[in-house]
Amino acid sequence: MGFVGKLKKGLTRTSGRLSEGLGRVFLGRKEIDEGVAEELEEVLIEADIGVCATNEILEMIVDKVSRKELQDRDSLINALKEKVREMLMIPDSASLMESPEKPLVVLIIGVNGVGKTTTIGKLGSLFRAQGKKVLFSAADTFRAAAIDQLGIWAERIGAELVQHKPGADPSAVAFDSVQAALKRGSDVVLIDTAGRLHTKDNLMAQLEKMKRVIAKVIPDAPHRVLLILDGTNGQNALSQAREFMKSPGFTDLIITKLDGTARGGVIIPIIQEFHVPIGFVGVGEQEDDLIPFDAEEFAELLFAD
Ligand SMILES: Nc1nc2c(ncn2[C@@H]2O[C@H](COP(=O)(O)OP(=O)(O)OP(=O)(O)O)[C@@H](O)[C@H]2O)c(=O)[nH]1
Numbered sequence: 001m002g003f004v005g006k007l008k009k010g011l012t013r014t015s016g017r018l019s020e021g022l023g024r025v026f027l028g029r030k031e032i033d034e035g036v037a038e039e040l041e042e043v044l045i046e047a048d049i050g051v052c053a054t055n056e057i058l059e060m061i062v063d064k065v066s067r068k069e070l071q072d073r074d075s076l077i078n079a080l081k082e083k084v085r086e087m088l089m090i091p092d093s094a095s096l097m098e099s100p101e102k103p104l105v106v107l108i109i110g111v112n113g114v115g116k117t118t119t120i121g122k123l124g125s126l127f128r129a130q131g132k133k134v135l136f137s138a139a140d141t142f143r144a145a146a147i148d149q150l151g152i153w154a155e156r157i158g159a160e161l162v163q164h165k166p167g168a169d170p171s172a173v174a175f176d177s178v179q180a181a182l183k184r185g186s187d188v189v190l191i192d193t194a195g196r197l198h199t200k201d202n203l204m205a206q207l208e209k210m211k212r213v214i215a216k217v218i219p220d221a222p223h224r225v226l227l228i229l230d231g232t233n234g235q236n237a238l239s240q241a242r243e244f245m246k247s248p249g250f251t252d253l254i255i256t257k258l259d260g261t262a263r264g265g266v267i268i269p270i271i272q273e274f275h276v277p278i279g280f281v282g283v284g285e286q287e288d289d290l291i292p293f294d295a296e297e298f299a300e301l302l303f304a305d
């Protein structure tokens with residue numbers, strides 16, 4: 001199955017909820033009138049599109065209705081697709097996969113369980129497919145199992161692994177990893193981090209420290225900081241992103257587990273608020289379940305029947 005097919009499948013629950021809602025809006029309605037906006041509001045909120053983004057979409061609808069531009073269901077759906085596509089566009093986003101740095105140093109952050117380690121495995125696999133030499137850094141030393149989990153992925157996709165003992169200083173692991181990458185001529189270093197420490201402040205301070213320590217080896221590294229958000233968290237994903245934006249900050253977003261949720265609409269408010277590129281979305285647990293994000297495709301599939 002190609003990327004589009006996988007994305008379509010991954011978005012089934014979200015698009016299903018939307019089309020069910022739209023079905024209700026059109027039930028017994030002969031023409032598009034002002035009342036449509038009110039009913040549409042509920043449908044969009046249910047898909048986790050959020051209040052602000054929903055209002056922006058409704059304004060467009062009300063405006064088009066008053067100018068008699070929406071004749072039927074198809075024209076309404078096309079207007080929705082166009083608006084959402086426009087809202088999802090991030091101008092000039094440099095693709096992670098085409099970053100010129102060597103080694104490209106990428107720090108992966110996010111709260112526990114969102115899919116950081118799995119996403120590193122999948123990303124590593126995509127870089128490997130480009131013929132690149134990949135190094136995984138097991139800097140989540142909080143749990144012993146985390147190191148093993150990354151080790152399994154490294155073996156599976158043919159990446160190197162730099163690890164210390166459980167409980168070691170994550171910054172030391174990151175430092176050694178970047179040094180090793182320079183020495184061995186790696187193209188990409190993907191650094192796994194813990195999602196939970198004793199307190200949230202500890203976690204943020206640790207990530208800041210990791211960034212400083214990495215910059216001692218390569219001054220402009222980490223080149224990218226990827227925040228992983230779990231799509232099943234809906235609006236909570238937004239509050240997580242706000243916390244991480246304060247410190248340590250992030251340059252890219254990846255939304256995982258779209259396959260397990262009807263709340264995929266949350267991507268819209270996330271892009272609206274943070275204006276950073278969503279490089280990929282996760283649609284399953286396997287190696288090839290990471291799909292490059294494309295605003296046009298996403299908008300199309302979101303409102304597909
Ligand atoms: N269905 C689905 N499951 C996913 C996806 N991404 C990750 N998972 C699953 O989510 C669970 C947690 O993934 P991990 O990669 O271990 O998450 P993590 O952020 O590294 O977790 P911690 O190390 O505990 O902070 C695993 O069971 C993964 O297989 C996805 O896109 N879809």
Ligand SMILES: [Mg+2]
Pocket residue numbers: 116117118140146192193
């Ligand atoms: Mg992990």
